[in-house]
Amino acid sequence: MSFPWAKQYQPQHPLMQWIDEKLPMPRLVYNAIGAGYPVPRNLNYFWNFGVLAGAALAIQIITGIVLAMHYAANAGVAFNSVEHIMRDVNAGWFIRYAHMNGASMFFIVVYLHIFRGLYYGSYKAPREMVWLLGVVIFLLMMATAFMGYVLPWGQMSFWGAQVITGFFSAIPVVGEPVREWLLGGFVPDNATLNRFFSLHYLLPFVILGVVILHIWALHIPGSSNPTGIEVKDEQDTVPFHPYYTAKDGFGLGIFLLIFVALTFFSPNMLGHADNYIPANSLSTPAHIVPEWYFLPFYAILKAFTFNFLWIDAKLWGVIAMFASIALLFFLPWLDSSPIKSSTYRPMYRIFFWILVFDVLLLGWCGMQPAEQPWVILSQLGAIYYFAHFLVIIPIVSRIERPLPMPNSITEAVLAKHATDTSSASATA
Amino acid sequence: MVRPLGFLVGLGFITALVLAIFTTPLSNEHNATHDFHKHPKKLALASDGLVPHWDKQQLQRGMQVYKEVCSACHSLNFVAFRNIQDLGYTEGQVKTFAKGFQVPSINPDTGEPATRDGLSSDHFPAPYANEVAARAANNNALPPDLSLITKAREGGKNYVYSLLTGYQNPPQNLPKELAPSTGLHYNPYFANLNLAMAKPLSDGQVTYADGTKASVDQMAKDVTAFLVWTAEPKLVTRVQVGWAAFFFLLIFTVLTYLSYRNIWADKKH
Numbered sequence: 001m002s003f004p005w006a007k008q009y010q011p012q013h014p015l016m017q018w019i020d021e022k023l024p025m026p027r028l029v030y031n032a033i034g035a036g037y038p039v040p041r042n043l044n045y046f047w048n049f050g051v052l053a054g055a056a057l058a059i060q061i062i063t064g065i066v067l068a069m070h071y072a073a074n075a076g077v078a079f080n081s082v083e084h085i086m087r088d089v090n091a092g093w094f095i096r097y098a099h100m101n102g103a104s105m106f107f108i109v110v111y112l113h114i115f116r117g118l119y120y121g122s123y124k125a126p127r128e129m130v131w132l133l134g135v136v137i138f139l140l141m142m143a144t145a146f147m148g149y150v151l152p153w154g155q156m157s158f159w160g161a162q163v164i165t166g167f168f169s170a171i172p173v174v175g176e177p178v179r180e181w182l183l184g185g186f187v188p189d190n191a192t193l194n195r196f197f198s199l200h201y202l203l204p205f206v207i208l209g210v211v212i213l214h215i216w217a218l219h220i221p222g223s224s225n226p227t228g229i230e231v232k233d234e235q236d237t238v239p240f241h242p243y244y245t246a247k248d249g250f251g252l253g254i255f256l257l258i259f260v261a262l263t264f265f266s267p268n269m270l271g272h273a274d275n276y277i278p279a280n281s282l283s284t285p286a287h288i289v290p291e292w293y294f295l296p297f298y299a300i301l302k303a304f305t306f307n308f309l310w311i312d313a314k315l316w317g318v319i320a321m322f323a324s325i326a327l328l329f330f331l332p333w334l335d336s337s338p339i340k341s342s343t344y345r346p347m348y349r350i351f352f353w354i355l356v357f358d359v360l361l362l363g364w365c366g367m368q369p370a371e372q373p374w375v376i377l378s379q380l381g382a383i384y385y386f387a388h389f390l391v392i393i394p395i396v397s398r399i400e401r402p403l404p405m406p407n408s409i410t411e412a413v414l415a416k417h418a419t420d421t422s423s424a425s426a427t428a
Numbered sequence: 429m430v431r432p433l434g435f436l437v438g439l440g441f442i443t444a445l446v447l448a449i450f451t452t453p454l455s456n457e458h459n460a461t462h463d464f465h466k467h468p469k470k471l472a473l474a475s476d477g478l479v480p481h482w483d484k485q486q487l488q489r490g491m492q493v494y495k496e497v498c499s500a501c502h503s504l505n506f507v508a509f510r511n512i513q514d515l516g517y518t519e520g521q522v523k524t525f526a527k528g529f530q531v532p533s534i535n536p537d538t539g540e541p542a543t544r545d546g547l548s549s550d551h552f553p554a555p556y557a558n559e560v561a562a563r564a565a566n567n568n569a570l571p572p573d574l575s576l577i578t579k580a581r582e583g584g585k586n587y588v589y590s591l592l593t594g595y596q597n598p599p600q601n602l603p604k605e606l607a608p609s610t611g612l613h614y615n616p617y618f619a620n621l622n623l624a625m626a627k628p629l630s631d632g633q634v635t636y637a638d639g640t641k642a643s644v645d646q647m648a649k650d651v652t653a654f655l656v657w658t659a660e661p662k663l664v665t666r667v668q669v670g671w672a673a674f675f676f677l678l679i680f681t682v683l684t685y686l687s688y689r690n691i692w693a694d695k696k697h
Contacts, residue, residue, distance in 0.1 A: 249687070273584070320441055320444075334430060336431070379449045383441075387438060
């Protein structure tokens with residue numbers, strides 16, 4: 001589907017016409033990310049992160065395939081094979097560091113992409129399916145990243161696997177057998193490493209498949225925009241190519257600059273020293289901490305320290321941690337306000353920024369040992385997190401009085417330029 | 429339906445958390461180890477920062493310290509003799525150096541375990557045949573492999589340097605339970621203050637070929653510099669390639685920015 005004024009693909013070259021008749025793949029691309037896809041003209045830089053997440057996925061898949069050519073998924077040699085990549089494989093250090101930091105870059109852009117969606121109400125009708133598929137991608141990313149972190153078979157790999165698979169043992173009755181079934185043993189071992197490698201290679205392609213569905217679902221209503229007002233006519237839009245390919249190209253440049261700085265100048269900044277110690281089931285690290293992108297959820301897990309009702313604290317933590325992500329599936333229905341953009345939602349906007357601060361606070365607490373004041377801060381942070389989505393948003397969306405809105409995207413753009421010019425002439 | 433259910437679920441989590449807050453003590457148990465534990469001293473090396481290089485003289489001295497002191501107990505499994513060409517040795521020198529080591533082998537006639545002269549392609553041989561032998565010789569402590577040690581410890585090179593120079597007599601006010609027991613040695617840079625390794629360096633322990641005075645501090649710096657290299661022999665190359673990639677991308681980014689402005693010049697947005 002597209003808008004009626006979308007440009008039609010008209011191949012000039014006979015070869016392209018021939019291909020178009022047999023397999024209209026170029027037409028598909030043209031309509032998806034070419035001139036055939038009309039996009040609101042007023043997108044700001046926060047709309048770059050979808051493309052950047054796609055680029056990050058591509059980088060991970062390419063570097064990962066090369067790494068798999070040199071890596072050996074066997075508990076006896078996995079650690080050594082990673083060092084072999086770092087020392088003896090041509091440019092192996094680059095591929096490995098790029099893959100390691102690429103995971104962090106992927107999560108950075110995806111988190112910004114998610115918060116963009118939260119601020120501008122991108123999860124609301126008619127784009128609920130885009131949001132739901134996005135949450136699925138996020139979950140798949142977390143599983144993939146976790147299993148990837150186990151592969152170097154360092155101390156944090158091993159103990160991370162131990163802790164995370166340990167979540168399942170919190171489930172009554174079936175928990176322990178399920179955990180053993182997942183691990184293929186009583187503790188993470190060769191069987192675990194092998195299956196994690198297999199799944200770590202599989203899941204990125206599953207992610208790629210869901211990304212295609214995510215983009216497909218997006219193209220039904222078309223992209224949202226910072227005003228949250230739907231496209232009304234042709235002057236509200238510009239063709240994706242060349243307008244947004246150019247803008248995304250610039251965004252990609254900035255993304256790669258940061259990526260390169262991280263990979264080449266400080267590749268171990270986001271990692272843990274312990275993971276350069278080979279896995280040892282007999283020696284527990286003083287501090288078991290997950291990768292930074294899991295820290296807010298880890299803080300929620302650790303915040304539950306009280307056996308409430310018939311559920312013990314550990315199980316509360318595990319349920320809450322999964323719930324903290326699962327509740328995102330219900331967000332389109334928790335928020336009943338028809339207004340999408342926070343620009344016109346004075347109350348929601350305040351709570352949005354509190355949520356941003358809250359998630360950062362939880363992330364910070366997740367990194368700390370189980371000592372005060374971090375415990376109480378993560379408990380308060382977790383209270384706000386659940387209150388925000390399950391209590392505050394439903395209430396705010398009922399009682400909030402939105403600010404006056406322009407009639408169309410074009411009107412908003414022209415009004416912005418009118419104030420820009422008048423303030424410019426006032427200063428001149 | 430979603431909103432009332434969500435409200436109930438939210439209330440459940442919030443109640444559990446509020447109860448957790450009121451039942452968790454607000455003060456921490458006092459940990460005496462923290463009072464005596466010291467943060468590592470800073471060690472500046474040529475391989476630091478954004479324009480690093482290897483100080484080959486220093487790395488050679490550091491390797492001498494490793495060979496003459498550390499290698500008695502610590503292995504260097506990931507480093508091959510051929511790698512030390514990075515330290516400024518010629519191929520011939522490397523061959524001669526490797527020949528000075530005996531490495532495990534197999535007698536080609538009988539198949540019995542044997543040893544032979546080292547080759548450039550061999551790795552530094554480990555001092556002990558296996559972990560059991562290492563523990564048996566060291567009061568049940570396992571001397572860790574040093575190849576990655578500056579990456580495998582919080583604080584990195586600063587930690588290694590501080591630990592090597594940090595041996596001292598336990599302070600007067602040290603509680604009895606923290607005092608070193610038999611076979612342990614006090615060092616405030618070590619996480620639990622007492623470690624099995626005795627003070628490894630003393631002044632004049634090695635005689636440097638380049639005439640540098642072999643003080644404990646000097647030897648600690650040199651061997652730490654060497655261990656930074658063993659942990660990541662590609663460090664200098666990495667940063668140099670990084671700058672090339674960075675400037676290439678900078679030009680790319682400027683060009684894409686200009687084309688973006690150019691394409692959007694006639695569109696208000």
